[in-house]
Amino acid sequence: LCVAGYSVAWGLAAVAMRYFGTEGVSQSTFLLSWYAGTMTGATILLLSGCEIDPTCTKRLTKREVWGPLVLAAMIIISLFLEYWSYAAAPLVVVRPIYLVGEQVIPALVGLYWFKEAKGLDKTEWWCFAVAIIGGLLLFCGEQLSRLFV
Numbered sequence: 001l002c003v004a005g006y007s008v009a010w011g012l013a014a015v016a017m018r019y020f021g022t023e024g025v026s027q028s029t030f031l032l033s034w035y036a037g038t039m040t041g042a043t044i045l046l047l048s049g050c051e052i053d054p055t056c057t058k059r060l061t062k063r064e065v066w067g068p069l070v071l072a073a074m075i076i077i078s079l080f081l082e083y084w085s086y087a088a089a090p091l092v093v094v095r096p097i098y099l100v101g102e103q104v105i106p107a108l109v110g111l112y113w114f115k116e117a118k119g120l121d122k123t124e125w126w127c128f129a130v131a132i133i134g135g136l137l138l139f140c141g142e143q144l145s146r147l148f149v
Contacts (some may be wrong), residue, residue, distance in 0.1 A: 014086065014095055021087025030083050031076065100139040103131065 020030055085094050107128070111117040120128065 014091060014098075017083050017086040018091050021083055027080055027083055031080060034079065035076075096138050096141060100135050103135045107131075 017030070082098070
């Protein structure tokens with residue numbers, strides 16, 4: 001259910017980005033609107049007192065501040081580029097590239113960065129191979145459909 005909810009939510013977001021991008025909404029207007037909604041939600045949580053500890057006196061280190069700021073900048077740049085790509089190309093061209101990227105990059109990070117490959121048994125490797133084949137079919141789907149039509 002969580003994966004289905006995620007897929008529906010991001011699918012609708014992709015359609016919305018494509019729609020706004022082709023209707024002439026600028027990237028800056030889109031990004032401001034997107035993050036204004038996020039900031040509004042965070043402000044409501046902050047004002048409601050959710051998980052605020054008034055006894056906490058620990059100051060953040062430079063690393064604890066700069067790390068999230070760099071990640072936040074990367075997220076904003078990523079969303080800017082995603083919005084731009086949806087405005088520049090049809091959804092059926094761009095979306096499969098993102099779906100394969102969302103499949104391949106985390107898998108490679110898990111296998112090699114976190115060394116999860118050592119803990120996989122034969123069944124898990126088989127499932128991994130099936131997932132790779134599915135990703136390749138998704139990525140090459142448009143070209144494969146041309147062969148059969």
